[in-house]
Amino acid sequence: MLQVDNLTAAYGQVSVLHGISLKVQKGQVVTLIGSNGAGKTTTMRAISGMLAPTAGSIRLGDQDITGLPAHRISRLGVAHSPEGRRVFPTQSVRDNLLLGAFSRLTFGGRKRGDVEGDLERSLDLFPRLRERRDQLAGTLSGGEQQMLAMARALMLQPDVLLLDEPSMGLAPILVEEVFAIIRRLKETGITMLLVEQFAGAALAVADYGYVMENGRISVEGPALQLQNDPKVRAAYLGGGHA
Amino acid sequence: MAILLQLLLSGIALGMIYAVIAFGYQSTFATSGTLNFGQGEALMLGALVGLSLAGTISGGPYLNYWVMIPPVLIFGALQGIVVERVAVRPAIKTRSEFGWIMSTIALGIIFRNVAENVWGRDDLPFPSPLPTEPLHFLGASVLPMELLVVVGALLMMVGVEVFNRRSIYGKAVVATASDRDAAGLMGINTSLVITFSYALSSMTAAFAGVLIAPVTLTGASMGTALGLKAFAVAIIGGLNSGLGVVVGGILLGVAETTTGFYVSTGYKDVPGLVLLLLVLSVKPSGLFGKTTIKKV
Numbered sequence: 001m002l003q004v005d006n007l008t009a010a011y012g013q014v015s016v017l018h019g020i021s022l023k024v025q026k027g028q029v030v031t032l033i034g035s036n037g038a039g040k041t042t043t044m045r046a047i048s049g050m051l052a053p054t055a056g057s058i059r060l061g062d063q064d065i066t067g068l069p070a071h072r073i074s075r076l077g078v079a080h081s082p083e084g085r086r087v088f089p090t091q092s093v094r095d096n097l098l099l100g101a102f103s104r105l106t107f108g109g110r111k112r113g114d115v116e117g118d119l120e121r122s123l124d125l126f127p128r129l130r131e132r133r134d135q136l137a138g139t140l141s142g143g144e145q146q147m148l149a150m151a152r153a154l155m156l157q158p159d160v161l162l163l164d165e166p167s168m169g170l171a172p173i174l175v176e177e178v179f180a181i182i183r184r185l186k187e188t189g190i191t192m193l194l195v196e197q198f199a200g201a202a203l204a205v206a207d208y209g210y211v212m213e214n215g216r217i218s219v220e221g222p223a224l225q226l227q228n229d230p231k232v233r234a235a236y237l238g239g240g241h242a
Numbered sequence: 243m244a245i246l247l248q249l250l251l252s253g254i255a256l257g258m259i260y261a262v263i264a265f266g267y268q269s270t271f272a273t274s275g276t277l278n279f280g281q282g283e284a285l286m287l288g289a290l291v292g293l294s295l296a297g298t299i300s301g302g303p304y305l306n307y308w309v310m311i312p313p314v315l316i317f318g319a320l321q322g323i324v325v326e327r328v329a330v331r332p333a334i335k336t337r338s339e340f341g342w343i344m345s346t347i348a349l350g351i352i353f354r355n356v357a358e359n360v361w362g363r364d365d366l367p368f369p370s371p372l373p374t375e376p377l378h379f380l381g382a383s384v385l386p387m388e389l390l391v392v393v394g395a396l397l398m399m400v401g402v403e404v405f406n407r408r409s410i411y412g413k414a415v416v417a418t419a420s421d422r423d424a425a426g427l428m429g430i431n432t433s434l435v436i437t438f439s440y441a442l443s444s445m446t447a448a449f450a451g452v453l454i455a456p457v458t459l460t461g462a463s464m465g466t467a468l469g470l471k472a473f474a475v476a477i478i479g480g481l482n483s484g485l486g487v488v489v490g491g492i493l494l495g496v497a498e499t500t501t502g503f504y505v506s507t508g509y510k511d512v513p514g515l516v517l518l519l520l521v522l523s524v525k526p527s528g529l530f531g532k533t534t535i536k537k538v
């Protein structure tokens with residue numbers, strides 16, 4: 001479904017990704033883990049078009065999407081719930097969700113389908129948002145904003161969902177809730193690339209995993225295998241550089 | 243008392259024109275962080291194109307005043323697109339932080355020169371579509387055209403606000419204004435949104451031009467002072483507050499008419515500038531300027 005080959009990316013002159021290759025198959029949940037500054041967010045940003053890669057290729061299905069602007073990649077079916085939530089603070093929860101479906105509601109976009117029905121279903125999935133549907137997103141708590149960012153990304157009915165640290169800054173009970181939702185999404189057969197600081201929990205829901213270090217993939221394998229890899233365990237229990 | 247009321251009413255009419263132009267400054271600033279310093283020239287071009295269509299200067303009138311408005315709005319929108327493509331987009335692309343200031347000023351000067359060559363340097367009369375007989379109201383007299391200015395300006399602003407709140411395209415504009423990268427992730431073509439906001443801003447200015455032309459002097463130099471004062475209004479009211487520009491516009495308009503009458507017309511531009519300096523030193527984000535809510 002999504003295939004990244006030898007991707008390199010830079011911020012200005014500073015090169016950050018040095019040849020990343022990864023693959024997410026249809027219906028799979030794949031996780032990307034690694035210490036702070038490893039380049040996980042940058043990889044996500046390059047895939048969704050927020051940052052133009054300097055070399056390498058990104059394919060979505062049989063289409064080459066390398067270097068396309070973000071709005072075109074979104075229209076091709078990649079939804080990205082970015083690091084730091086990035087909800088639209090001056091607009092209501094409902095408007096944020098409708099904006100998630102922008103490509104479906106407008107001319108030349110994705111298949112429209114039942115946007116109102118999807119909105120109802122996402123409010124079912126995130127009941128905290130239902131009570132607050134008319135509240136401005138900027139007045140939600142951090143946890144609620146995170147739920148909104150995920151729900152908004154789902155409104156695209158994406159072929160591939162990119163989730164960047166959906167548990168960032170959340171209380172333990174909410175982290176549990178987020179992972180429960182990820183498991184439910186997985187049951188619906190969604191294709192997902194998940195970046196998480198809770199590597200253990202991420203590997204537990206994922207089918208496959210990649211470990212990133214300093215802009216490179218250092219280890220990859222089926223999630224179960226990574227969970228038992230002593231080097232991975234050491235790095236994510238001790239936080240050192242295995 | 244009647245005189246004060248008179249000054250208030252004239253001040254409000256003038257202030258609403260400032261507000262409409264300031265509204266245009268806001269619309270491009272919100273989406274792109276840039277302004278069209280040729281906004282006054284957009285107003286002037288709108289008025290002169292309107293005059294060519296509805297006036298007698300070029301063998302017309304070809305259209306009556308009301309029918310002339312839609313083509314002028316379209317002309318304004320196209321002129322805004324030219325400004326964005328020629329003066330702003332290159333600066334945004336190269337991430338030149340201040341390039342757009344010089345280039346929009348330069349383009350404004352070019353537009354003024356073109357207008358001088360096409361329509362001449364002299365002020366031209368603009369036929370009024372409404373009776374020029376003033377209405378009397380508690381001892382004050384109001385031109386019907388002044389009422390039209392206020393109503394038209396309000397309608398324009400309310401119309402844009404409704405578009406922003408109700409339609410998915412308007413919501414996309416607001417989203418682009420609050421977080422351009424995130425808006426791109428929603429599938430919104432944000433550079434198109436910026437082009438659109440320039441079209442909108444010049445369109446509102448052109449509209450202000452045909453509203454004010456019948457009650458003022460119409461000519462190539464009519465826009466410069468208006469554009470500058472509206473800029474002051476946008477700063478006084480706050481670059482991100484719709485209510486702010488209406489209040490700021492009226493404040494400035496009334497300050498000008500009262501100073502002009504009680505002090506001297508020679509000083510009528512002073513209060514606005516004093517107001518501007520005061521606001522900048524006390525509340526730099528403008529009287530109604532919001533500091534955005536951000537949660538970490």
Ligand SMILES: Nc1ncnc2c1ncn2[C@@H]1O[C@H](COP(=O)(O)OP(=O)(O)OP(=O)(O)O)[C@@H](O)[C@H]1O
Pocket residue numbers: 011014016034035036037038039040041042043083
């Ligand atoms: N906007 C930016 N400008 C310059 N350098 C950046 C920018 N964003 C990230 N970097 C640098 O790129 C590197 C990778 O950052 P990235 O955000 O991709 O890491 P990450 O793996 O997502 O980390 P974290 O777990 O902290 O979110 C870091 O060294 C960071 O300092």
Ligand SMILES: [Mg+2]
Pocket residue numbers: 040041042083
């Ligand atoms: Mg990150």
